[in-house]
Amino acid sequence: MMKILKIQTFATLQDLGRFGFRSLGIGQCGAMDTLALKAGNLLLANQQNACAIEIALGSMTVQFEQDSSFCITGAFYEAYLDNEPVYSYWRYPVRAGQILQFVKANYGMYGYLCVQGGFDVPLELGSRSTDLKTQLGGWQGRALQEGDQLPLNPQSQVLSNIGIAPILLTDRLHALPSSEYEAFTKTSQYHWWQKSWCLQSNSNRQGYRFEGEALSLKKPLEMLSHAVQFGTVQVPPSGQPIVLMADTQTTGGYPKIACVIQADLGRLAQVRLGSRIRFKCVTPEQAMKLQQKDLAYLHQIERIVNENR
Secondary structure (H helix, E strand, O other): OEEEEEEEEEEEEEOOOOOOOHHHOOOOOOOOOHHHHHHHHHHOOOOOOOOEEEEEEEEEEEEEOOOEEEEEEEEEEEEEEOOEEEOOOEEEEEOOOOEEEEEEEEEEEEEEEEEOOOEOOOOEOOEOOOEOOOOEOOEOOEOOOOOOEEOEOOOOOOOOOEEOOOOOOOOEEEEEEOOOHHHEOHHHHHHHHHOOEEEOOOOOOOEEEEEOOOOOEOOOOOOOOEEOOOOEEEOOOOOOOEEEOOOOOOEEOOOEEEEEOHHHHHHHHOOOOOOEEEEEEOOHHHHHHHHHHHHHHHHHHHHHHHHOO
């Protein structure tokens, strides 16, 4: 078990998401930064889809009630195990009774506390991810609270202390033109790719709202609601783009100027509120190459872990 002693942040249990139920209005959810979650799980010799705690920016203190191992990935956190500093992208053994404190995220937005074997919560529609809209998955279908006692899978062997190369944060993200791209004016197309965009404070797991040069259509466009997904860039009448994130709804009716490539969804998730970023246009072939770089990174972690069993 792991007990939540203190929590002053928004935190939920997440895996890689819930798929196959969009026709019922049930979205994907899952980790905002799936690459960071996969990296943490591989470092612990877990399945990539093992359930972890996703922590947004703030502080949390937990106590392990059984021997295990853990790591922190995603955002770079100031954290301490029994008052000794621990570092992101390092694997640490932990004994029953030890206390892990997350003070704050120094860089990035979402951190992941991965534990050996993952959190032992029930599968609901094939996933352990928390869906707050439907109250499915995670711990009682809600955000974590002080006093929660989360079950861990029992382990016969505590792992050694090793580290891996971190996932670097960036303010330049890659995207593909979307289905209504040509419906936007040439000036708006230019602004989308060449201007910087500021992430607004009303952004969340449903959507990242950006402010910059207003984007406009060549002429009014009436659209029926249609399928949308994590990474879709919608442009409402205000002209200020919204990038749909992990908890996005399943359908939407705004025109779409672009879609953030899969390889950069986690990097987008790590952008801090108030930060400015730029989007770079890539081809599908270039998007695939960037995805392959992420796969090579994960394979490297597997090799390191296998060599240090």
